[in-house]
Every structure is written in C-alpha cells, then in structure tokens.
Amino acid sequence: MLTVKDLTGIEGKVVYVRVDFNVPQKNGVIRDNNRIKAALPTITELTGKGAKVVLMSHLGKIKWKEPDPAKIEEMKKANDMAPVAGALAELVPGTTVKFCAATRGEELKAAVAGLQNGEILLCQNTRYEKGEEKNNPELAAEWASLADLFVMDAFGSSHRAHASTVGVPSILKAEGKTVALGYLMIKEVENLTRCVEVKDEDRPYIAILGGFKVSDKIKVIETLSKKCDKIIIGGAMAYTFKKALGEEIGNSPFEADQLEYAKTCYASGKIVLPVDSIVSDNFDETAPRTIKTVTAAEGIPAGFEGLDIGPKTQELYKAEIAKAKLVFWNGPMGVFEQKDFQAGTIAVCEAIAGIKGQAFTVCGGGDSASAVKQFGFKSEFSHVSTGGGASLEMIENDGHLPGVDVLK
Secondary structure (H helix, E strand, O other): OOEHHHOOOOOOOEEEEEOOOOOOEEOOEEOOOHHHHHHHHHHHHHHHOOOEEEEEOOOOOOOOOOOOHHHHHHHHHHOOOHHHHHHHHHHOOOOOEEEEOOOOOHHHHHHHHOOOOOOEEEEOOHHHOOOOOOOOHHHHHHHHOOOOEEEEOOHHHOOOOOHHHHHHHHHHHHOOOEEEEOHHHHHHHHHHHHHHOOOHHHOOEEEEEOOOOOHHHHHHHHHHHHHOOEEEEOOOOHHHHHHHOOOOEOOOOOOHHHHHHHHHHHOOOOEEOOOEEEEEOOOOOOOOOOEEEEEOOOOEOOOOEEEEEOHHHHHHHHHHHHOOOEEEEEOOOOOOOOHHHOHHHHHHHHHHHHOEOOEEEEEOOHHHHHHHHHOOOHHHOOEEOOOHHHHHHHHHOOOOOHHHHOOO
C-alpha cells in the first residue's frame, strides 16, 4: 500500500482525505480535540506539498429511520461539523481552513473549485447523507468526481464499508487514480498487525477482554484463542462464563444464549476468570448501597451484582500480565466510571506499566482507552488505538478491514 509519505507531484491536486473527526462536543463546544490532533501529521504533509486538501468525516449519529423529519433536523443540528472547522483552524495557524455546509451538489463543487494550493476544506458531516452508511454508489461517485487522489486516515471508521471510506477509493482506484494510507492509519495498521501476526519472540501473548457482552466479542475470542497463550476476562462478560460453570452470580447480567459457547471456550484452558468480585446491591452511586467482596466459591448473593474484579483477582491478573511479551487489551474490568469500581481497571493499567520495556502492549481503543487516559497511563502503553470497534475487527478478521483492504 502507498502511504501519504510516498505521494509526490501533488501540488495543485485535490486530495480527498477521510478523517475521523467524530469528536465529543455539545452545543458547538469541542470537549476533546485529540482526534483532530491525530490527523494533523497527514494534513500538514499534504498542505506542505501544495495539495488542495478536502476533509470528510462523520460526527455522531443520524437515525434515518426516525419518521419525524423535525427530529432528524434536530440530530443534524446537534452534529453539525462547523465547530470542528473552527477547532481545526486553531491547530493549524497560518493555514487557511474553509468550511462547506453542503454535502453534495453545486455548493460543494464550487467550494472545492475555489480552493488554493495548500488550503483546507472541511465538508459537512458525511452522515447528513442517507446513502453514506449504505455505501450508495451515486453518492460515492459524486464525492469521487471531486478528487484527484484519496488518503484514508480514519482508522476508527475503517471497519465500516461506507461511501466515504470504501465507495470513493474503489471508484478512484478503478479510474487509475492514487489511493494511500495516512500517518495515523500507518501507525494503527503496523501496531495492530503485530497482535495478528504473532512472532515467537512475542510470547507469552496475553489478551485482556472486558466489556458487557460475550456476544459482542465472540469472533475476537475465537480468533485470539488460536493466537494467545492466555485470555484474561473481566467486566460484565465474565458473569456469562461464571454462570456457564455453575457459579452463583446473583443479579449480575449474563447471556443465556451464550452459556454453551462460554463453557466450550473455557474448556480450551486459556481462559482466566475472576476468583473474587466487588459486588453491590445498588448500581446507582447516588443511592444508599452495600459494597462488599465475595469469592467465586461463595458466589454472589441474590440482590447483588458484580461491578468490578476483586483484590485476589487483581493479583492473579497482575501475575499473568507480568509474564507477557505481548498484550492486547480491550474492555475495562469493571464500572470504572464510578470510583468504587475502578480498582480492577487501574490494577490492569499498573500491571501493564510494570512490563514497559519488556513487552509490546496495545490498548484497543473504546472504553479501555478512555480509562487509560483518565487514570494517566496512556504513555505506559506501546500503542493506544483510536478505534475500539476497528481494532477488534482487525484482530478478529486476521488483519483485514474494509477501509484498509480497499487501498491494497
């Protein structure tokens, strides 16, 4: 695959760059601009070479099945990309950043045509178009007609075969035009490939999986069970395994239709489950509640649910992680958003920090990446992915993603 660094002779060319500017914002105020910052190396490389840079991204969700047109307009207003253009302009002083409120038609064409060399145009939210998520060929063709080249730098969207991620580069490739990876994509693909194509020197390979549902991670568990030496399970999904093994789990959530799968999976001998849990009789942190530690042997009493791994499990998991030469982590160990149930996730962070320099460690985005950042451990990891869903799909599909494969 070509990379943005390989592109030459692009002065005056229109380069369509698919970025991931799906940033948290409310009432036009950007609360976290890290995703914008992550795209800057690619953007500045292109503007520095005199390209006319057209940026496209989604922001939030537009529920097109909503029957009330007024509510759809409300969703559009809440996910307007205009404030993002302002945030981007602040990060690239000296470079002209323009915004186009249209997603297609003459207004967009005129905005692209009016770009000067080295200027940036951020287009309106791609999900303003109903055909974006359906990879509508007519929409993809209109967007592709604006560009001379395509650069993919939205790893967090690369697992989605949408018009802006797959439709456009497919058309440009067919026309003999250049498609390439951006710097963020290069970093993500290189680091996650190491978790897919595992070398002997990277063993023991430990995967740590948390989150809510086993069903959300069946494919990744199956793939990792073939690649990993151990799979550490935390979060609510642990209770489906425990229920399958006949343990009392109280009111903890579990998936009845996944019990047989969990039992079969556990029989591989690679699954490591919690030996104790922090439980409570009330999930609401503002209400009176009882919090206590229970062991797997005694089970979780009726009326209580598991909300974090216990202290013995923390030590067990730390001991397993200490042996690792390669770690992939996706999903927190408990309800880390609440102070009472943060200890398990922090313990995993500390264990991974403890093997810095000894192991290659990857945090696979999503809630685990939020936790790593919140608790101040981001710099302790070899790589923290910008895409939770994309990193999981890359692992489970043996390195393949629609938005990456289309560039090959």
